[in-house]
Amino acid sequence: MIDVRLLDRPFIPGAFIGAFTHAHPGLGGVCTFVGEVRSEDGVEALELSHYAPLTLPGMQALAQRAAGRFDLMGILILHRTGVLHPGEPIVCVSAAATHRRAAFDAVDFAMDHLKSDSWFWKREKRGGEWHWIEPRAEDHADKARWD
Amino acid sequence: MIDVRLLDRPFIPGAFIGAFTHAHPGLGGVCTFVGEVRSEDGVEALELSHYAPLTLPGMQALAQRAAGRFDLMGILILHRTGVLHPGEPIVCVSAAATHRRAAFDAVDFAMDHLKSDSWFWKREKRGGEWHWIEPRAEDHADKARWD
Amino acid sequence: MAKLVFLGRLQSVAGEAERTVASGPLETVLAALEPDLSLALLDERVRFALNGTLLGDHGGIVLSPGDELAFLPPVSGG
Amino acid sequence: MAKLVFLGRLQSVAGEAERTVASGPLETVLAALEPDLSLALLDERVRFALNGTLLGDHGGIVLSPGDELAFLPPVSGG
Numbered sequence: 001m002i003d004v005r006l007l008d009r010p011f012i013p014g015a016f017i018g019a020f021t022h023a024h025p026g027l028g029g030v031c032t033f034v035g036e037v038r039s040e041d042g043v044e045a046l047e048l049s050h051y052a053p054l055t056l057p058g059m060q061a062l063a064q065r066a067a068g069r070f071d072l073m074g075i076l077i078l079h080r081t082g083v084l085h086p087g088e089p090i091v092c093v094s095a096a097a098t099h100r101r102a103a104f105d106a107v108d109f110a111m112d113h114l115k116s117d118s119w120f121w122k123r124e125k126r127g128g129e130w131h132w133i134e135p136r137a138e139d140h141a142d143k144a145r146w147d
Numbered sequence: 148m149i150d151v152r153l154l155d156r157p158f159i160p161g162a163f164i165g166a167f168t169h170a171h172p173g174l175g176g177v178c179t180f181v182g183e184v185r186s187e188d189g190v191e192a193l194e195l196s197h198y199a200p201l202t203l204p205g206m207q208a209l210a211q212r213a214a215g216r217f218d219l220m221g222i223l224i225l226h227r228t229g230v231l232h233p234g235e236p237i238v239c240v241s242a243a244a245t246h247r248r249a250a251f252d253a254v255d256f257a258m259d260h261l262k263s264d265s266w267f268w269k270r271e272k273r274g275g276e277w278h279w280i281e282p283r284a285e286d287h288a289d290k291a292r293w294d
Numbered sequence: 295m296a297k298l299v300f301l302g303r304l305q306s307v308a309g310e311a312e313r314t315v316a317s318g319p320l321e322t323v324l325a326a327l328e329p330d331l332s333l334a335l336l337d338e339r340v341r342f343a344l345n346g347t348l349l350g351d352h353g354g355i356v357l358s359p360g361d362e363l364a365f366l367p368p369v370s371g372g
Numbered sequence: 373m374a375k376l377v378f379l380g381r382l383q384s385v386a387g388e389a390e391r392t393v394a395s396g397p398l399e400t401v402l403a404a405l406e407p408d409l410s411l412a413l414l415d416e417r418v419r420f421a422l423n424g425t426l427l428g429d430h431g432g433i434v435l436s437p438g439d440e441l442a443f444l445p446p447v448s449g450g
Contacts, residue, residue: 014161021181025234028185031254033247034168035176051301051364053346087172100180104255107178111247121302122370132303133370198379198442200424268380269448279381280448 001074002067004060006050008082013092020076024096027073031103032094033111039086045125046084055119062113070106072097077110079120112142148221149210153203155229160239167223171243174220178250179241180258186233192272193231202266209260217253219244224257226267259289296357298323299364300335307334320355320363341366374435376401377442378413385412398433398441419444 001023003016013034021030037046050056063075076094084090091114095106122133148170150163160181168177184193197203210222223241231237238261242253269280296317300308308331315323324332334340342349343364349355357363374395378386386409393401402410412418420427421442427433435441 012165014165018159018161021183025186027183029180029182032179032181033176033251034179035247036168036174038175038245039172049301049305051299051343051366053362053364054343054348054366098185100182100258104180104251108251116369118369119301119366120369121367123303132306135368135370196379196383198377198421198444200440200442201421201426201444263447265447266379266444267447268445270381279384282446282448 001076002060002063003074004056004063004077005079006056006059007078007080010084010088011078011080011092013078013089016076016078016092017094020074020094021096024073027096028098029100029103030094030096031100031107032092033107034089035091035111037084037086037088037090042126043086043124044128046090047123047125047130048079048081048084048090049121050081051119058117058119059114062110062117065113066095066106066110069109070095070097070102071099072102072106075106075110077114079114079118081120109146112146116143148223149207149214150221151203151207151210151224152226153197153206154225154227157231157235158225158227158239160225160236163223163225163239164241167221167241168243171220174243175245176247176250177241177243178247178254179239180254181236182238182258184231184233184235184237189273190233190271191275193237194270194272194277195226195228195231195237196268197228198266205264205266206261209257209264212260213242213253213257216256217242217244217249218246219249219253222253222257224261226261226265228267256293259293263290295359296323296361296363299362301364302367302370304331304334304340304365304367307331315357317357317359317361320357323357335365337367339368373437374401374439374441377440379442380445380448382409382412382418382443382445385409393435395435395437395439398435401435413443415445417446 017032059077063077066075073096078092080090093107093110095103097103123130164179206224210224213222220243225239227237240254240257242250244250270277271280295314297312298315299312305311342352345362373392375390375392377390383389420430423440
């Protein structure tokens with residue numbers, strides 16, 4: 001099962017992961033990564049904008065690539081859009097597989113590509129003012145691990 | 148926060164992970180692995196026995212080692228004992244960290260060591276009969292990755 | 295009329311997320327915008343998507359009535 | 373009296389998870405058990421834990437009254 005969603009309001013990862021796990025009875029294991037908005041550097045809020053015609057299709061293509069590359073029973077990719085506050089989940093990737101290594105690698109792969117390849121633009125609010133976040137060289141290096 | 152438990156009845160990983168995550172507000176991310184009893188090879192049930200004076204202290208020592216080796220905000224290790232049926236969660240390891248790589252590596256490390264170093268003995272029921280499961284060379288190879 | 299969509303920091307430069315413009319050759323459309331905005335849109339790292347499809351080549355674009363042209367600056371790291 | 377604890381497949385060999393035995397030198401205790409059980413307990417891959425502490429050396433063990441000696445075969449993969 002491939003399940004990819006853009007969510008425009010706060011979500012509880014466990015609610016999605018529970019349903020995802022139950023859709024694959026008898027699997028070996030599920031690896032999950034949940035990323036949250038960090039509460040550091042005086043960041044008051046984070047806003048993620050996306051471009052509907054590209055963002056969700058891009059995430060779906062990424063899920064398909066992960067499913068084709070690793071031996072998975074399913075993959076779940078959730079990503080927030082809109083305004084988020086520190087501590088809120090921003091991304092959740094979960095992979096179910098018969099073998100742990102495949103589940104781990106698929107989540108790692110999807111996270112590396114989501115960070116650098118997905119059509120999201122972020123700005124953060126500090127001291128009451130919004131600032132756009134520029135791309136980081138580090139993310140491209142993470143992605144290059146898989147080439 | 149280090150939270151290590153032996154559980155003698157079915158559990159819902161999300162219930163523990165939710166509480167664990169909320170104990171670390173503003174973290175960067177949480178990586179989780181949940182292993183389930185596989186429904187293959189005609190296995191009807193799995194029984195895990197442990198030795199109380201060694202098993203839980205051994206898991207606690209492993210959690211401390213993972214916390215010392217990786218840059219974590221916390222680690223959660225849950226392991227079932229008793230009789231389990233296919234599809235039930237048997238192990239859950241969750242690590243919270245500011246950086247994704249540390250969270251991933253800590254869960255991977257803990258899983259590799261739990262499989263080969265922990266004081267659990269397993270037998271499985273096939274065709275109505277219980278059979279002890281012997282150690283596998285593969286698990287020692289997984290652990291050796293960290294030496 | 296056609297629609298221009300500004301993503302990320304281009305939104306701040308334009309002062310709005312999208313703008314309705316007269317259809318026609320893209321160079322004519324851009325020439326009618328504020329100079330700092332057209333300069334920002336032509337930054338070599340900005341990608342274009344016409345009606346939801348990424349363009350590999352930015353030359354010879356002519357906007358037809360109803361077209362949507364999106365300007366996509368590099369995505370943010372995380 | 374002292375207690376022997378049998379883990380994993382040793383439990384099946386012993387037919388029970390634990391057994392109360394007379395205290396004294398371990399060799400005397402083992403000699404009084406069924407031969408197939410004492411043989412299984414002395415397999416070189418079986419570790420001993422005395423009162424919850426793993427022993428590095430299996431020689432010269434004398435069980436005092438109230439002692440608990442556990443026999444730990446290799447753990448299961450899985």
